[in-house]
Amino acid sequence: MATRRALHFVFKVGNRFQTARFFRDVLGMKVQTGPRGAGARGWVAGAAALHWPKKGTIGCVLNLRWRPGRFHNLVCLTWYSNFLIRFCGMRNLKRAAKLPVMGMTPCFLKSPLGSEYPWRTEESCLKPYDGKWSKTMVGFGPEDDHFVAELTYNYGIGHYKLGNDFMGITLASSQAVSNARKLEWPLNEVTEGVFEIKAPGGYKFYLQNHNPPQSDPILKVTLAVSDLKRSLNYWSNLLGMKVYEKSEEKQRALLGYADNQCKLELQGIKGRVDHAAAFGRIAFSCPEKELLDLEDLMKRENQKILTPLVSLDTPGKATVQVVILADPDGHEICFVGDEAFRELSKMDPEGGKLLDDAMAADKSDEWFARHKKSKASG
Numbered sequence: 223m224a225t226r227r228a229l230h231f232v233f234k235v236g237n238r239f240q241t242a243r244f245f246r247d248v249l250g251m252k253v254q255t256g257p258r259g260a261g262a263r264g265w266v267a268g269a270a271a272l273h274w275p276k277k278g279t280i281g282c283v284l285n286l287r288w289r290p291g292r293f294h295n296l297v298c299l300t301w302y303s304n305f306l307i308r309f310c311g312m313r314n315l316k317r318a319a320k321l322p323v324m325g326m327t328p329c330f331l332k333s334p335l336g337s338e339y340p341w342r343t344e345e346s347c348l349k350p351y352d353g354k355w356s357k358t359m360v361g362f363g364p365e366d367d368h369f370v371a372e373l374t375y376n377y378g379i380g381h382y383k384l385g386n387d388f389m390g391i392t393l394a395s396s397q398a399v400s401n402a403r404k405l406e407w408p409l410n411e412v413t414e415g416v417f418e419i420k421a422p423g424g425y426k427f428y429l430q431n432h433n434p435p436q437s438d439p440i441l442k443v444t445l446a447v448s449d450l451k452r453s454l455n456y457w458s459n460l461l462g463m464k465v466y467e468k469s470e471e472k473q474r475a476l477l478g479y480a481d482n483q484c485k486l487e488l489q490g491i492k493g494r495v496d497h498a499a500a501f502g503r504i505a506f507s508c509p510e511k512e513l514l515d516l517e518d519l520m521k522r523e524n525q526k527i528l529t530p531l532v533s534l535d536t537p538g539k540a541t542v543q544v545v546i547l548a549d550p551d552g553h554e555i556c557f558v559g560d561e562a563f564r565e566l567s568k569m570d571p572e573g574g575k576l577l578d579d580a581m582a583a584d585k586s587d588e589w590f591a592r593h594k595k596s597k598a599s600g
Contacts, residue, residue, distance in 0.1 A: 228483045230359065230372045231503070232374060233423070234375075235375050235382075236379060236380045238584065241423070242373075244421045248405060248419070249395070251370075254570070353378075354378065355374065355375060357374050359373075359573075363437070364568070377586045386496050387553065390426035390443075394435065395430070402417070402429070417431065444488075445486065445504075446495050447490055447495065454488070463479060475487070476488075495553075505556040507563050508557055509560055509561070510562070517530065525547065531543060539565065541562060542558055542563055
C-alpha cells in the first residue's frame with residue numbers, strides 16, 4: 223500500500239490566536255493553506271465571511287437545487303445538516319434552517335441553506351458569528367510529503383471538551399524544545415529527552431529533543447483503542463497498513479503505509495473510547511480508482527461508513543472524491559483521491575499573511591464581551 227499517504231489530522235480549536243502561536247512559534251510549523259479542500263472544505267488561511275442564499279436554492283456542497291418533491295428536499299437538508307455536524311463541528315442542529323450560511327473568501331464554496339431560510343432577518347444580524355467558521359493547514363512542509371495539522375475554528379465556540387480518544391502527536395525537533403523554553407511554554411519531561419507539551423485546548427504533543435531522522439519531523443499520531451486485536455484487524459487487514467511494531471504486554475502497535483511517512487500508533491486502554499466534543503479526524507490519500515473498492519470492502523465487512531463515496535467540487539479547482547469511514551472505536555478516517563488532492567493541497571505562499579489578516583479582522587471576542595455573552599462550549 224505504498225501508494226497510500228498519511229495526510230493530516232483535524233483539530234478543533236477554541237482560542238485561535240494562542241493556537242496559531244503554538245503551532246507557528248513553538249512547534250515551528252508554517253501555514254500551508256491555499257484554496258483547497260473537498261467541496262465546502264475550500265478555504266483561505268482561516269479567513270471567513272457570511273453569505274446568504276439566493277431564492278430557490280439549497281446549494282449544499284453537492285450543488286443540489288431545490289426541486290419539487292418533499293422527499294428529495296428532506297434528503298438534501300438532512301445531508302447538509304450531517305455535513306455541518308461532521309465537517310464544521312456544529313453539534314446543535316435542531317433547526318438546520320436557522321443556521322447562517324458558510325463561506326470563505328476569496329476562494330470558498332458558498333453554501334446557501336435553501337428556501338426555508340432564504341433571506342437575512344433582523345435576528346440573524348444580531349448574531350453575526352453564528353455558523354461562521356474557517357480552516358487552516360499548518361505543517362513543516364508541503365502536504366505532498368509532510369503530515370500536517372488542519373485547524374478548524376468556529377467563531378462562536380470558545381472551548382471543546384476533550385475525550386480520551388486522541389493521545390498525542392510525537393515529533394522530533396530540538397528547535398521546538400528550544401522555542402518552548404524561550405517562550406516559557408510549559409514543558410514536562412516524561413522520559414529522558416522526551417517532553418510533553420499541550421496545545422491550547424489540551425491536545426498533547428510529545429517533543430523528542432533531537433533532529434528528525436527524516437525530512438518530516440512528525441513521527442506518529444497516537445489514538446486510543448478499546449480492543450487492540452480488533453483494531454489491528456481493521457487498520458492492517460482492511461485498510462492495508464503495515465505493522466511496524468506490536469506489543470501485547472504494552473497493548474500498543476505502530477502501523478503505517480511507508481517507512482518515511484508519519485505512523486499511526488494504536489494504544490489500548492481500559493474501558494470505552496470517549497470522543498467527547500473535540501473529536502478529530504485522520505486523513506489519508508489513495509489512488510482515486512481504489513476508493514470505490516475501499517467502500518465496497520467496508521460494506522462487505524459490515525463496517526461503518528460515515529460519508530459514502532462522493533465527488534466534491536471546489537470552484538476553479540479539481541473535483542476530489544472522498545469517502546469517510548469509522549473504525550470499531552469510532553475514530554473518523556477520511557480517504558481522498560490522491561491525484562486531485564495533490565493539486566488542492568499545494569502550499570500557498572501568502573497563507574501566513576492571510577491568516578494574520580483574518581485574525582486581525584476577527585472581533586468575535588470583543589463582540590461577545592460587548593454583549594455580555596460567552597462563547598459556546600463544544
